[in-house]
Each structure stands twice: as C-alpha cells, then as structure tokens.
Amino acid sequence: MTRMSEVERSPEVAVAAPLLAEAVGLVAHTPVRNSGTVGGSLAHADPAAELPAVALASDAELVATGPAGTRRIAAVEFLTGPFSTALAPDEILTEIRLPMWAGGHAFVEFSRIHANFAVVGVAALIDLDGDRIRRAALALTGVAPTAIRATAAENVLAGSDVGDMAATAAEAAGVAVQGLTPAGDLHASPQTRLALARTYLRRGIELAMSRARNER
Amino acid sequence: MTPTACTINVTVNGHPHVAEVEPRRLLVDFLREDLGLAGTHIGCEHGVCGTCTVLLNGASIRSCITFAVQADGAEISTVEGLARGGEMHPLQDEFSEKQGLQCGYCTPGMLMRACEILAENPDPTPAEVRSAIASNLCRCTGYQFITEAVIGAAARMRATKEVAS
Numbered sequence: 001m002t003r004m005s006e007v008e009r010s011p012e013v014a015v016a017a018p019l020l021a022e023a024v025g026l027v028a029h030t031p032v033r034n035s036g037t038v039g040g041s042l043a044h045a046d047p048a049a050e051l052p053a054v055a056l057a058s059d060a061e062l063v064a065t066g067p068a069g070t071r072r073i074a075a076v077e078f079l080t081g082p083f084s085t086a087l088a089p090d091e092i093l094t095e096i097r098l099p100m101w102a103g104g105h106a107f108v109e110f111s112r113i114h115a116n117f118a119v120v121g122v123a124a125l126i127d128l129d130g131d132r133i134r135r136a137a138l139a140l141t142g143v144a145p146t147a148i149r150a151t152a153a154e155n156v157l158a159g160s161d162v163g164d165m166a167a168t169a170a171e172a173a174g175v176a177v178q179g180l181t182p183a184g185d186l187h188a189s190p191q192t193r194l195a196l197a198r199t200y201l202r203r204g205i206e207l208a209m210s211r212a213r214n215e216r
Numbered sequence: 217m218t219p220t221a222c223t224i225n226v227t228v229n230g231h232p233h234v235a236e237v238e239p240r241r242l243l244v245d246f247l248r249e250d251l252g253l254a255g256t257h258i259g260c261e262h263g264v265c266g267t268c269t270v271l272l273n274g275a276s277i278r279s280c281i282t283f284a285v286q287a288d289g290a291e292i293s294t295v296e297g298l299a300r301g302g303e304m305h306p307l308q309d310e311f312s313e314k315q316g317l318q319c320g321y322c323t324p325g326m327l328m329r330a331c332e333i334l335a336e337n338p339d340p341t342p343a344e345v346r347s348a349i350a351s352n353l354c355r356c357t358g359y360q361f362i363t364e365a366v367i368g369a370a371a372r373m374r375a376t377k378e379v380a381s
Contacts, residue, residue, distance in 0.1 A: 005275065028351075029350060030329075030348065031266060031269055031277055032263065032278070034272075034277050035277050035282065114347070114350050115350060
C-alpha cells in the first residue's frame with residue numbers, strides 16, 4: 001500500500017528505481033498521487049497507465065497473496081488484457097519486486113492535457129558497455145490492449161554503437177512500431193498513435209542513452 | 217443486508233470526533249452531512265474536479281472518492297478550519313482581494329490545495345502555482361487570479377511566518 005506520492009519523494013527509490021520515480025511523477029496530480037498506490041495502478045491494469053510499462057520494462061516480479069499462499073508472477077504474465085490481470089479473484093497484489101538497472105532510464109509520454117492519461121507512453125532502459133549498448137528494455141503504453149514490451153527494437157539496440165544516438169534511436173523506434181495495430185478512439189486515431197509511439201520511442205531511447213553515458 | 221457500522225476516530229480542524237459510519241460512507245458526505253461542515257463541495261463525484269479536496273494528515277485528497285473509514289485516526293483539515301477567530305486566513309483574504317473566485321464552487325478545494333502547495337514551498341513561482349493547481353478545475357476565473365492570490369498569500373505568510381496548514 002505504498003502511495004505514489006511516497007514513491008515520488010523517496011530518495012531511495014530515486015536511486016534504486018529511477019524509472020519508477022520518473023513515471024510516478026507523470027501519474028495525474030498530487031491529490032491523486034496522495035491517495036493512489038503503485039500496487040493499485042498495476043492491479044487496475046489500465047492500458048494507458050504508466051506503471052504497467054515500468055513493471056514490464058524492468059522485468060518486475062509481482063507477488064500475489066491469497067488463501068493458497070503467495071506466488072510470484074512475472075510482469076509479462078501479469079498483464080492479461082485491458083483492466084485484466086493474472087490475479088485470481090481471491091488474490092491481492094502484496095509486493096512488487098523491481099530488479100536494479102545499472103544504466104540510463106527514461107519515461108516519456110504524450111498527453112493532451114497536463115496530467116491526463118497519456119495517449120502514448122514509453123519506458124526505456126539502456127545499459128552501456130563502452131560505446132556499445134549492452135542491454136536495452138523498452139515498453140509502450142497506449143498502443144495495445146495492455147502495456148507491451150518492444151522486444152524486436154531491444155534486439156536492434158543491443159550491441160549497437162551509440163556514436164550516432166539519433167540514428168540508432170530512430171531505427172529502433174521504426175522497428176518497435178512495426179506490426180502494432182492500436183485502436184483509435186476520441187483521443188487519437190490509430191495512425192496518430194503509431195506516429196506518437198515512434199516519436200516518443202525515439203525521444204525515450206535517446207534520453208536513456210544520454211543518461212547512461214552521463215552516469216558513467 | 218444492512219452494512220455494519222464502524223466506529224471511527226477523526227480529528228477535524230483540531231476537534232476530535234468519534235462517529236459511527238457505514239463502511240460505504242464517503243468522507244465528503246461524512247463531513248457535510250454528519251458533521252455539518254458543508255464548506256467542502258461535491259462536484260464531479262469521481263475524483264476529477266477537485267472541489268471536494270481536503271487535507272488528510274496534511275496531504276490533499278479527494279474526499280468524494282475516499283471512505284470515511286479510511287480517515288480513522290487521521291487529522292482532516294477543511295475550509296472551515298482556515299479562518300481563526302473571525303480573522304480570514306491570508307489565502308482567503310487574497311482570494312477575495314485578487315478576485316480569485318467568481319461563482320465560488322471550486323474555492324474550498326482550491327484553498328485547501330493552496331495550503332498544501334505553500335506548506336511544501338512557501339515561495340513558489342507563478343508557473344509552479346499554475347502547474348500545482350492544475351489538479352483543481354475552475355470554470356470562471358481562468359486561473360490567473362487564483363495564481364495571483366496564492367502568490368500574494370505566500371508573500372504575506374512569509375512576512376508573518378505563518379504556516380500554511
């Protein structure tokens with residue numbers, strides 16, 4: 001039952017899970033974050049919410065507790081559909097385990113109105129080995145029935161040189177949106193969502209890359 | 217099925233209350249109907265507009281999507297607690313002075329949110345105030361006068377070393 005505002009202000013979270021800290025700051029407004037919890041957002045599983053994408057990109061493990069005991073669920077297994085999770089009716093989410101990430105992070109999103117739900121959001125984690133990307137993790141919100149990992153784009157990034165960050169990020173962003181078929185609604189058409197996803201992927205990847213460089 | 221009543225202990229504007237409430241009783245209804253503190257308004261009734269904003273242990277929350285039982289053991293501050301002995305709080309004074317209200321519907325929520333803003337940062341910039349009050353909707357003033365009122369109150373409170381909430 002950790003309130004989002006507690007996470008937002010925690011110096012420990014800022015160091016250990018900066019992606020979570022950055023994403024939490026984008027969730028609605030202070031009065032909402034004073035009440036809303038991190039676990040609540042994950043268990044609610046809104047396809048446009050930030051925190052499911054953070055859990056996915058971070059390879060989080062979610063601990064469910066019920067009458068039969070506790071079990072750990074990988075984030076990718078946890079999100080089963082819009083507003084749907086792997087939690088059984090008699091289970092509640094009691095713990096969120098986020099592995100530490102050594103490199104750079106970024107959470108970026110497009111929202112029509114300050115603090116509204118994002119139309120599209122991107123979580124990016126990039127770990128460097130010299131001038132090469134050792135490991136990348138990308139997750140998207142707003143383009144599918146759940147938050148999704150962009151595995152093909154992660155594979156493009158892994159091993160690539162960061163000498164030309166813009167070109168590398170643009171290539172990965174292009175690969176990430178291939179095959180996506182987002183639904184349109186009154187906030188954005190499918191085409192707009194794809195264009196936004198591509199733009200925000202590029203920005204997120206570049207920001208995570210530059211932070212990874214500066215942290216060395 | 218009749219819901220079982222729960223006993224709650226809450227301190228509202230410094231006054232302790234022990235009350236029996238149904239588990240489903242909303243905090244805003246508890247404040248307005250059970251305690252008669254109708255200064256806290258009900259607007260959208262789903263946590264969006266912010267006019268029901270009160271402080272729970274100093275943190276702004278939407279009382280329309282909070283159950284009264286969630287406030288058990290907590291200190292609640294509402295707009296009725298701002299004025300002291302007939303003397304307006306600097307925020308109220310400045311909202312009046314700078315015309316930070318027209319119809320007044322959003323005002324209780326705006327004032328309580330402003331308390332929290334100034335408790336966190338006694339000297340905010342106008343841009344910081346505008347960003348922070350984006351949590352509360354006003355359909356009359358366009359926010360400019362509200363921002364000016366909060367900035368004006370902040371200056372007065374710094375001068376008199378008054379604490380916001």
